[in-house]
Amino acid sequence: xxxxxxxxxxxxxxxxxxxxxxxxxxxxxxxxxxxxxxxxxxxxxxxxxxxxxxxxxxxxxxxxxxxxxxxxxxxxxxxxxxxxxxxxxxxxxxxxxxxxxxxxxxxxxxxxxxxxxxxxxxxxxxxxxxxxxxxxxxxxxxxxxxxxxxxxxxxxxxxxxxxxxxxxxxxxxxxxxxxxxxxxxxxxxxxxxxxxxxxxxxxxxxxxxxxxxxxxxxxxxxxxxxxxxxxxxxxxxxxxxxxxxxxxxxxxxxxxxxxxxxxxxxxxxxxxxxxxxxxxxxxxxxxxxxxxxxxx
Numbered sequence: 001x002x003x004x005x006x007x008x009x010x011x012x013x014x015x016x017x018x019x020x021x022x023x024x025x026x027x028x029x030x031x032x033x034x035x036x037x038x039x040x041x042x043x044x045x046x047x048x049x050x051x052x053x054x055x056x057x058x059x060x061x062x063x064x065x066x067x068x069x070x071x072x073x074x075x076x077x078x079x080x081x082x083x084x085x086x087x088x089x090x091x092x093x094x095x096x097x098x099x100x101x102x103x104x105x106x107x108x109x110x111x112x113x114x115x116x117x118x119x120x121x122x123x124x125x126x127x128x129x130x131x132x133x134x135x136x137x138x139x140x141x142x143x144x145x146x147x148x149x150x151x152x153x154x155x156x157x158x159x160x161x162x163x164x165x166x167x168x169x170x171x172x173x174x175x176x177x178x179x180x181x182x183x184x185x186x187x188x189x190x191x192x193x194x195x196x197x198x199x200x201x202x203x204x205x206x207x208x209x210x211x212x213x214x215x216x217x218x219x220x221x222x223x224x225x226x227x228x229x230x231x232x233x234x235x236x237x238x239x240x241x242x243x244x245x246x247x248x249x250x251x252x253x254x255x256x257x258x259x260x261x262x263x264x265x266x267x268x269x270x271x272x273x274x275x276x277x278x279x280x281x282x283x284x285x286x287x288x289x290x291x292x293x294x295x296x
Contacts, residue, residue: 007072188228
C-alpha cells in the first residue's frame with residue numbers, strides 16, 4: 001500500500017513510517033520543511049509538501065494514497081483549543097478526499113480521561129464529551145465513519161516512551177529539576193498507561209492492513225503504571241527526593257499539569273491484541289526511563 005502519513009517526521013509518526021517501510025509499504029510523508037523532506041528521503045519515504053493548516057494539501061495527499069495514518073498534532077498547550085479545531089479540520093479534509101472509496105483512515109487519539117474513578121478503559125468505551133478537554137479527533141473520525149468512510153481510531157497512552165521522548169515524562173523530569181523534588185499526589189496509586197513508540201507503530205500498520213472501519217484500537221503495552229513509581233524513577237534518575245503532596249500543594253507544584261498528574265486511567269488493550277495479533281516487545285516505561293537517556 002501507498003500510505004499517506006501526517007506527522008511522519010515526529011516522535012510517533014517517524015516510527016510508524018519506519019515500520020510501514022520495513023513491512024513493504026510505500027510511505028508518502030507530510031512535511032512543511034526542507035529538513036523534514038531530507039529526513040523522509042533518508043528514511044526511504046516520498047515527500048509531500050504541506051501542513052496541517054493547508055487542508056488542500058492534506059486532501060491531495062490522502063487522494064494520492066491507498067490509506068491514511070494521521071499522527072500529526074500541534075502540542076503547543078498555550079493554544080490547545082485552536083490546535084484541536086485545526087486537527088478536526090485536517091481530519092475532515094482527508095476524510096472527504098477518501099469518500100466513496102474503501103481506503104482506510106486511521107486517526108490518533110488518547111486514553112487519558114477516557115474513563116473516570118479508576119475504571120478500566122477498554123476499546124468499547126466512547127470518548128466522553130467534555131468541554132474542558134476539547135480534542136475532537138474521535139468525534140471527527142466517528143462522523144466520517146457515519147458517512148461510510150473507513151475511518152478508525154488508534155488511542156495512545158499518556159506516555160509513549162523511547163529515546164528522544166519529548167512528551168509528558170520529560171515534562172515531569174524538567175519539573176522535578178526545577179522544584180528539586182519528584183512529586184506524586186496523595187498515595188500516588190493513580191495509574192498511567194504506557195507504550196514504547198516502536199511497539200505503538202505496528203498497531204497503526206496492523207489496523208491499516210486488517211482493521212475494520214469505525215473501530216477503536218488501544219496501543220497500550222502497560223495498562224496501569226502507578227504514578228508513584230514514575231515519580232520514584234524520576235527521583236532516582238535525578239538524585240532528588242521523592243515526596244507525596246496533598247492536593248492543595250500539588251496544584252502549586254504541577255501547575256496546569258495537575259489534572260494529568262492526578263489522573264487514574266488504567267487501560268486495557270486485550271481486544272486490540274486479539275484482533276490484530278499485536279504483541280509488544282520493547283522495554284517498559286520504568287526500564288526505558290533508566291536506560292534510554294531520559295536524564296542526560
